[in-house]
Amino acid sequence: MHLHTRLLFVSSVWAFLGCNQADPLVTCDPNPAVVTTATLQTQVFNACRTCHNQNDTYADLSAPEKSQAMVDKASTFSKGVAGSELKLVKPKDLANSSLWLKLNGGTSAKLAGPKMEMLGGIMPPTGALSATDLKAVKDWICGGAKAN
Numbered sequence: 514m515h516l517h518t519r520l521l522f523v524s525s526v527w528a529f530l531g532c533n534q535a536d537p538l539v540t541c542d543p544n545p546a547v548v549t550t551a552t553l554q555t556q557v558f559n560a561c562r563t564c565h566n567q568n569d570t571y572a573d574l575s576a577p578e579k580s581q582a583m584v585d586k587a588s589t590f591s592k593g594v595a596g597s598e599l600k601l602v603k604p605k606d607l608a609n610s611s612l613w614l615k616l617n618g619g620t621s622a623k624l625a626g627p628k629m630e631m632l633g634g635i636m637p638p639t640g641a642l643s644a645t646d647l648k649a650v651k652d653w654i655c656g657g658a659k660a661n
């Protein structure tokens with residue numbers, strides 16, 4: 514390949530990647546507010562327990578230490594995609610956190626994981642959380658998904 518053509522090709526790939534990374538939905542604020550798992554348990558996760566308890570295949574959200582176990586745990590719903598890094602919660606990585614993508618609508622909002630992992634429908638199934646609750650979840654993930 515002629516050098517000039519090759520440089521152009523490389524820079525257009527860069528532009529494409531840069532574009533993806535700038536997607537505000539999956540971009541962390543540089544200084545997220547401090548939100549802990551304990552806070553989110555009361556604010557958000559307690560309302561998920563009717564389905565997400567110790568009997569659930571996907572995620573147990575029945576207590577702070579259970580919800581904390583989402584961190585770095587592989588997504589069950591979309592497992593089996595080659596090269597997938599999708600977790601229930603991947604600290605500081607919204608695009609690879611199925612929790613975040615599903616709270617924002619999942620497949621019903623035409624969202625997919627970075628490796629085109631299927632996400633299933635919105636959580637909670639009754640409809641989106643408030644903007645305040647969504648921001649709290651985002652800040653928690655972006656701050657490293659810390660217990661307290």
Ligand code: HEC
Pocket residue numbers: 557558560561562563564565571572587588589590591601611612615632633634635636637638
């Ligand atoms: C009425 C029952 C119900 C409620 C309430 C509910 N969920 Fe779910 N959830 C499900 C089902 C069923 C699945 C698996 C199928 C799917 O993903 O669509 C699921 C899947 C998930 C997953 C994906 C797990 C994976 O393997 O990637 C996450 C994360 C999740 N729910 C979070 C929540 C959160 C957070 C709440 C509360 C704000 C919530 N859910 C409320 C039924 C529920």
